[in-house]
Amino acid sequence: MSDLHRRDLVIELLKDRPKDLLVVSGLGSSCWDLANAGDVAENFYVWGAMGGAAMIGYGLARAQPQRRVLVLTGDGDMLMGMGAFATIANNPVQNLAIVVLDNGRFGETGGQPTHTSGPADLAGIAKAAGIPTTATIAKQAEVEPLKELALKTPGPVVAVVKVVYEDLKFVLPANSGSYLKDRFRTAILGEDAA
Amino acid sequence: MTETALDWHAEVFATLQAEGITQVCHVPDAGHSRLIKMCEEDNAMSTVTCTxxxxxxxxxxxxxxxxxxxxxxxQSSGVGNIINALAMPNTCRIPLLMVATMRGEWGEFNSWQVPMGQGTPGSLEAMGVRLIRVDNPEEVPMAVKAAARLAFDGEQMVAVLISQKVIGFKDFRELAK
Known part of the structure; x- marks a missing residue:
């Protein structure tokens, strides 16, 4: 069992955040975790699109090869989009890391157990799909190496972090998709992008 | 494959280049196979095969x-796999250009292709996608150009639906003989 708490972990990951880092959340808890760690224009908050976070980050990484892209998502989202592991591994990019905050639950719908509460091993699936660097993190002592994996290690990286299932306050970012898109694009591409 | 069919692939490729398209995602389809090959061979196009x-x-x-x-x-059967995903470009007003080859409509031999082929226009329209239908090979490049402009200048989700008339009859039973 893990004693890692997702909110603290995301704050720790994004402390002294590199200027060039772009972060894409998954829907639900990971979106609130990202907002809680500090709102900046270089965050793209996904409020839906279940199963899509890894591929959104991948497309972004392909379009912005000079910048590091971090996808912060949950086990429910990643389970729905596992084909992304095969697609990304088949056509890899170095500037992408996917961190899955795995509490083994569908958090927004009543905490029903996900398949990672059962036998499914997302890091193992990613590795078998061909992702070159994968890890499962479950201890505080592994958080520093996780920062390296998330922010520096040549990608594609998939790091699954086992976190405690807990009832947390909603921390809601702006929810207008068109606003978030324009804000993100103008931050990295300039005012003409809006 | 006819000479005309060969031509529209090359012209569509040139149109995509001219419109500044650099990212190509696909699940392979026989109707797109030459276009996919051209995209893969071009260093300026980043081409990804999706599961x-x-x-x-x-x-x-x-x-x-x-x-x-x-x-x-x-392909039209793949349209069924994208319906919920379209919520993102829809609500974010993210331009989306799609080129779909149709099955299940014009002399289809495989009944399994019919439901999604027939359901493709209605499903896309229900999600807010603008449709440009093409029945003749010579119209395909201009349709792709128009769709790219409508998508990226008009901030729309746009699909060019290439009729099975353009692709031609397909009957594996002939090949199985």
């Missing part, structure tokens, strides 16, 4: 967030 079409919709949304224009190449 399911919804991956492509998300990857292209991400690419647009990063300032790149892309196209999704798919």
């Amino acid at each position: 399911t079409e919804q991956e492509g919709i998300y990857a292209l949304a991400g690419a647009y967030l990063g300032g790149a224009k892309g196209v999704m190449l798919l």
Whole structure:
């Protein structure tokens, strides 16, 4: 069992955040975790699109090869989009890391157990799909190496972090998709992008 | 494959280049196979084979967030795999260009292709996608150009639906003889 708490972990990951880092959340808890760690224009908050976070980050990484892209998502989202592991591994990019905050639950719908509460091993699936660097993190002592994996290690990286299932306050970012898109694009591409 | 069919692939490729398309996502389709090959062979095009079409919709949304224009190449049966994914370009007003080859409509021999082929226009329209239908090979390049302009200048989700009339009859039973 893990004693890692997702909110603290995301704050720790994004402390002294590199200027060039772009972060894409998954829907639900990971979106609130990202907002809680500090709102900046270089965050793209996904409020839906279940199963899509890894591929959104991948497309972004392909379009912005000079910048590091971090996808912060949950086990429910990643389970729905596992084909992304095969697609990304088949056509890899170095500037992408996917961190899955795995509490083994569908958090927004009543905490029903996900398949990672059962036998499914997302890091193992990613590795078998061909992702070159994968890890499962479950201890505080592994958080520093996780920062390296998330922010520096040549990608594609998939790091699954086992976190405690807990009832947390909603921390809601702006929810207008068109606003978030324009804000993100103008931050990295300039005012003409809006 | 006829000479005309060969031509429209090359012209569509040139159109994609001229419109600044640099990201190509696809789940392979026989009707797109020459176009896919041309995209893969061009260093300026970043071409990704997806395990399911919804991956492509998300990857292209991400690419647009990063300032790149892309196209999704798919078959009508794949349209069924992208419906919920379209919520993202819809609500974010992210331009989306798709080119779909149709099955299940014009002399289809495989009954399994019929439901999604017949359901493709209605499903896309229900999600807010603008449709440009093409029945003749010579119209395909201009339709792709018009669709790219409508998508990226008009901030719309646009699909060019290439009729099975353009692709031609397909009957594996002939090949199985």
